[in-house]
Amino acid sequence: MINDAIKQEFLDILKEELIPAMGCTEPIALAYVGAKARDVLGCEPERIIARCSGNIIKNVRCVRIPNSDGMIGVEAAVALGVIGGDATKAMEVLEDVTDAQIARTKELLAAQRCKVEFLESEIPLHIIVELCKGEEEVLVEIQNTHLNITRIIKNGENIFTSGSGKEQKVKANRTNLNVDNIKEFADTIEIRTIKKLIDKQIRCNMDIAYEGMSGDYGVGIGKTIKECYHEGVVTRMKAYTSAASEARMDGCDMPVIINSGSGNQGIASSVPVIVYAREKNIGAEKLYRALVFSSLLTIYQKEFIGKLSAFCGAVSASCAAGAAITYMIGGTSEQIKNTVGNTLANIPGIICDGAKVSCAAKIATSLDASMMSHYLAMQGRAYKAYTGILKEEAGETISCVGYIGKVGMQQTDKEIIKIMLQ
Numbered sequence: 277m278i279n280d281a282i283k284q285e286f287l288d289i290l291k292e293e294l295i296p297a298m299g300c301t302e303p304i305a306l307a308y309v310g311a312k313a314r315d316v317l318g319c320e321p322e323r324i325i326a327r328c329s330g331n332i333i334k335n336v337r338c339v340r341i342p343n344s345d346g347m348i349g350v351e352a353a354v355a356l357g358v359i360g361g362d363a364t365k366a367m368e369v370l371e372d373v374t375d376a377q378i379a380r381t382k383e384l385l386a387a388q389r390c391k392v393e394f395l396e397s398e399i400p401l402h403i404i405v406e407l408c409k410g411e412e413e414v415l416v417e418i419q420n421t422h423l424n425i426t427r428i429i430k431n432g433e434n435i436f437t438s439g440s441g442k443e444q445k446v447k448a449n450r451t452n453l454n455v456d457n458i459k460e461f462a463d464t465i466e467i468r469t470i471k472k473l474i475d476k477q478i479r480c481n482m483d484i485a486y487e488g489m490s491g492d493y494g495v496g497i498g499k500t501i502k503e504c505y506h507e508g509v510v511t512r513m514k515a516y517t518s519a520a521s522e523a524r525m526d527g528c529d530m531p532v533i534i535n536s537g538s539g540n541q542g543i544a545s546s547v548p549v550i551v552y553a554r555e556k557n558i559g560a561e562k563l564y565r566a567l568v569f570s571s572l573l574t575i576y577q578k579e580f581i582g583k584l585s586a587f588c589g590a591v592s593a594s595c596a597a598g599a600a601i602t603y604m605i606g607g608t609s610e611q612i613k614n615t616v617g618n619t620l621a622n623i624p625g626i627i628c629d630g631a632k633v634s635c636a637a638k639i640a641t642s643l644d645a646s647m648m649s650h651y652l653a654m655q656g657r658a659y660k661a662y663t664g665i666l667k668e669e670a671g672e673t674i675s676c677v678g679y680i681g682k683v684g685m686q687q688t689d690k691e692i693i694k695i696m697l698q
Contacts, residue, residue: 277460278452278457278460278461278464282452282457282461283461283464283465285448285449285450285452286452286453286457286458286461286465286572287465287469287470288448288449289448289450289453289572289575290470290473290568290571290572291473292447292448293534293535293536293537293571293575294473294476294477294533294534294535294542294571295366295367295533295534296367296368296476296480296531296532296533296534297367297368297531297532297534297539298342298343298367298368298369298370298371298529298530298531298532299339299340299341299342299370299524299527299528299529299539300335300336300339300524300525300539300631301335301367301422301534301537301538301539302331302332302335302336302339302401302422302584302631303335303336303339303341303350303352303353304353304367304369304370304422305332305367305401305403305418305422305423306326306328306332306336306350306353306354306357306403306405307341307353307354307356307357307361307369307370308357308361308363308366308367308369308418308422308423309354309357309403309405309416309417309418309425310324310326310353310354310355310356310357310358310361310405310407311357311358311361311362311363311369312363312416312425312428313358313405313406313407313414313415313416314357314358314359314361314407315363316414316416316428316430316435317407317409317412317414317430318412319409319412320358320359320409321358321389321407321408321409322389322408322409322410323389323390323391323407323408323409324354324355324358324384324389324390324391324405324406324407324408325390325391325392325393325405325406325408326350326351326354326390326391326392326393326403326404326405327392327393327394327395327403327404327405327406328350328392328393328394328395328402328403329395329397329399329400329401329402329403330394330400330689330690330693330697331400331401331584331585331689331693332350332395332401332402332403332584333350333392333394333693333696333697334628334629334630334631334692334693334696335584335630335631336349336350336353336631337349337350337630337696338630338631338632338633339525339526339527339631339632339633340525340526340527341353341356341370341527342370342527342528342529343356343370343371343373343378343529344356344370344373344378344381344527345375345378345382346527347378347381347382350392351385351390351391351392352381352385354390354405355381355384355385355389355390356370356373356377356378356381357369357370358381358407359377359380359381359384360372360373360374360377360378360380360381361373366423367422367423367534368531370529371529394697399419399420400582400583400584400585400689401418401419401420401421401422401537401583401584402417402418402419402420403417403418404416404417405417411431412430412431413429413430413431413432414428414429414430414431415427415428415429415430416428420583421537421583422537422583424438425438426438450575450576450579453572453575453576453579454576454671455573455576455609455612455613455616455670455671455674456609458569458572458573458576459569459603459609459612461568461572462565462566462568462569462572462603463565465565465568467561467564467565470564470568471564474564474567474568476533477533477542477546477567477571478546478550478563478567480530480531480532480533481520481532481533481542481543481546481547481550482516482520482547482550483530484520484523484524484528484530484531484532484543485498485516485517485519485520485523485543485547486516487520487523487528487530488516488518488519488520488521488522488523488524488528489502489515489516489519491523491528493519493522493523493525493526493527493528493633494522494523494525494526494633494634494636495522495633496522497518497519497522497636497637497640498515498516498517498518498519498520498522498636499515499519501514501515501518501640502515509551509552509555509556510643510644510647512551512555513547513548513551513552513643513647514548514639514640514643514644515640516547516548516551517543517544517547517548517551517639517640517643518636518637518639518640519636520532520543520547521539521540521543521544521635521636521639522633522635522636524539524540524543525540525631525632525633525635525636526633533546535571535574535575535578535593536574536575536578536583536589537583537584538583538589538593540589540590540593540631540635540639541574541578541589541590541592541593542593543593543639544589544590544593544594544597544639544642544643545570545571545573545574545593545594545596545597545600546567546570546571546597548594548597548601548643549563549566549567549570549597549600549601549604550563550567552601552604553566553604556605558604558605562604563604565603565604566600566601566603566604567600569596569599569600569603569604570596570597570599570600571596573595573596573599573600573616574592574593574596576674577592577595577596577674577677577678578592579678580674580675580677580678580679580681580682581677581678581681581682582681582682584628585628585681585682585685585689586627586628586681586685586686586688586689586692587624587626587627587628587677587680587681587682587685588626588627588628588638588642589628590626590635590638590639590641590642591619591620591623591624591626591642593639593642594619594639594642594643594645594646595615595616595619595620595642595646595649597643597646598615598616598619598643598645598646598647598649598650599612599613599615599616599619599646599650601615601647601650602615602650602653602654605654607653607654611653611654611656612653612670613669613670614649614652614653614657614658615646615649615650615652615653616649616670616673616674617649617658617659617666617670617673618648618649618652618653618658618659619645619646619649620665620666620673620674620677621659621663621664621665621666622645622648622649623641623642623645624665624677624680624681626638626641626642627685627688627692628689628692629692629696630692630696665677665680
């Protein structure tokens with residue numbers, strides 16, 4: 277049984293990971309670093325240099341930046357953060373950008389005052405931004421997570437390094453995460469302690485799903501799925517979830533409650549569960565507990581993979597959503613674990629070739645697989661251990677898939693980035 281200390285750890289994890297963000301998180305991270313560097317410099321710079329790891333470039337080059345009048349790319353993200361960002365708003369750094377600041381950013385970009393350089397780094401999420409004005413120079417660096425500032429240098433003086441100061445990010449203990457503990461936590465947590473957090477997750481992520489279905493984003497995948505597929509709960513789950521992702525990737529300025537640093541993972545681990553519960557008239561308490569389960573199971577899987585890799589995060593989040601639906605309708609622990617195993621026997625090979633509107637299609641595909649896995653599990657059907665990479669325990673399978681995503685696919689990631697940079 278989990279004790280009160282572990283329950284508090286899990287609450288801390290949820291509060292740490294389920295935070296609001298506008299737009300794709302990698303361009304937002306660039307804007308955040310740019311805004312922070314401008315604050316340290318104290319004025320608009322004459323020159324901007326953004327050094328980015330391959331995964332940052334991969335996830336920024338194809339998505340529209342929110343509140344930018346449709347701008348795309350590394351230069352635009354960091355420059356808009358420098359000109360109009362508010363670093364105190366973290367992942368909503370671009371919330372209050374004005375038309376005048378957008379125009380000024382475009383002038384700066386047209387004058388080619390922002391330069392992007394490829395950063396050779398073994399850290400997938402790694403950004404260094406330098407600003408210069410006359411003899412004044414500032415450098416701000418983040419590593420590993422989107423808001424984790426590790427170094428600030430002004431005029432050659434190191435004024436901040438991680439390990440001290442208010443910007444140090446303390447990560448909640450994750451060592452007690454496993455499927456059984458997550459289920460017990462979801463079963464026993466007092467609703468009042470997570471209600472505010474989950475209410476915001478439901479509100480934000482469903483709002484952008486409705487916007488995606490009614491607006492004009494990407495190729496309109498959500499509308500197409502709803503109109504052209506057989507009517508049913510899985511169709512509606514796929515439609516609204518992919519529509520939310522597509523709106524986000526195409527520049528919608530509505531915030532999303534992210535998971536493990538990703539809005540798409542936040543959407544894919546929550547929206548299908550919400551849609552299913554509403555379609556099946558499942559009560560609020562069961563939905564809250566299922567969303568807690570899905571959120572923590574996504575985080576657990578991503579602990580093995582890392583924030584960024586060549587492994588598509590839609591797989592982990594959709595796997596969690598399918599398992600959460602098994603949990604929500606009263607599935608046994610064995611059926612929940614079989615939903616996980618059935619999913620990971622099927623689709624762990626989906627690559628991440630950068631953030632873009634077609635991420636919505638990968639989410640729809642992954643959800644289809646996770647619901648097939650759910651139905652199999654509820655019928656008592658599951659792939660046996662040692663079928664491919666499956667192990668006897670769901671946690672072992674998750675760790676093996678994570679190892680493949682983090683270590684095994686490193687060269688794949690390099691080749692994807694090489695192709696994209698060409």
